[in-house]
Amino acid sequence: MEVIKPALTNLQAHRLLYCLVQLRYIPKKTNGESYSVPGLLRRYTPAHWDDYNSRDIREMCAEQILRTTCIICDEPMSKTTTGDHLIPLSRGGKEGLPNYIALCKSHNSSKGAKDFVEWWTGKGWKLEQSHPDVLCMYTRLRYQLCRDSNILDFAAPDYLVEALRSEILNQPGPDRKAILISSGLST
Numbered sequence: 001m002e003v004i005k006p007a008l009t010n011l012q013a014h015r016l017l018y019c020l021v022q023l024r025y026i027p028k029k030t031n032g033e034s035y036s037v038p039g040l041l042r043r044y045t046p047a048h049w050d051d052y053n054s055r056d057i058r059e060m061c062a063e064q065i066l067r068t069t070c071i072i073c074d075e076p077m078s079k080t081t082t083g084d085h086l087i088p089l090s091r092g093g094k095e096g097l098p099n100y101i102a103l104c105k106s107h108n109s110s111k112g113a114k115d116f117v118e119w120w121t122g123k124g125w126k127l128e129q130s131h132p133d134v135l136c137m138y139t140r141l142r143y144q145l146c147r148d149s150n151i152l153d154f155a156a157p158d159y160l161v162e163a164l165r166s167e168i169l170n171q172p173g174p175d176r177k178a179i180l181i182s183s184g185l186s187t
Contacts, residue, residue, distance in 0.1 A: 008164070010146040013156035015183035016164045017139040023175070024132035063133065070104035071131055077104060084108045086116040086138045092145050098137055115142075118159045127167045 008016075068077055077083070084103045087093030090113050103111060111119045116138045120130055127135060146152050168176055180186035 008156045008161050009153050010142075010156045011152040012183070012185060013160050013164060014139065014143045014146070014152075016168065016179065016185070017135075017142075019179040019182050020127065020164075020167055021132065021136045021139050023171075023179070024128075024135065069102070070107055071102050071134060072107045073104060075104045075106075077102060081105050081108065084111050086134070087141050087145060088113045088115065091115060092149060093141065099141055101134060115157075115159075117163055118157070121159055121163045126170075127163055128170070 069075060070077060081104060084101050084107075085093045085099045086101050087099060089095065093099050101116065110123075114122065116134070117127070120127070146154075168179060171179060177186065
């Protein structure tokens with residue numbers, strides 16, 4: 001059984017996130033079966049960040065900004081709730097729609113200044129339970145932040161590595177192997 005290394009660089013972590021996000025957008029066949037994952041995952045290259053799923057990032061942002069309910073509890077958003085940032089401004093996140101997430105006051109408070117994945121997994125939730133568009137936007141933003149900060153070759157945060165390890169190990173064997181090969185962590 002393939003496992004991911006105890007420590008990953010930010011680039012390796014993003015390669016894995018990229019593959020997991022791609023899997024979320026692969027539709028099921030009409031008979032309920034899955035498509036062949038190895039045949040559908042492309043090898044990671046930074047050029048794919050602009051076209052790595054079938055939905056445009058602007059569509060995803062528009063859907064998030066137009067939400068009138070919290071993405072977690074589906075409670076109506078009050079007029080005074082501002083949502084939150086996937087990557088907090090205090091951690092290098094940028095202002096703007098791609099970094100917006102619709103959270104009610106209670107969930108916004110609990111998130112605080114945590115990164116989305118740090119907060120999500122800290123609640124005991126699995127990445128697969130997150131909305132695919134939110135995970136997609138997070139992946140893209142975190143990659144851009146690491147690239148712009150010149151830290152792609154630095155160690156990825158432990159919470160991210162643990163979330164990825166858990167997610168990868170829960171994949172069926174052939175899918176797990178395809179993810180590891182596509183992300184460059186296995187041959």
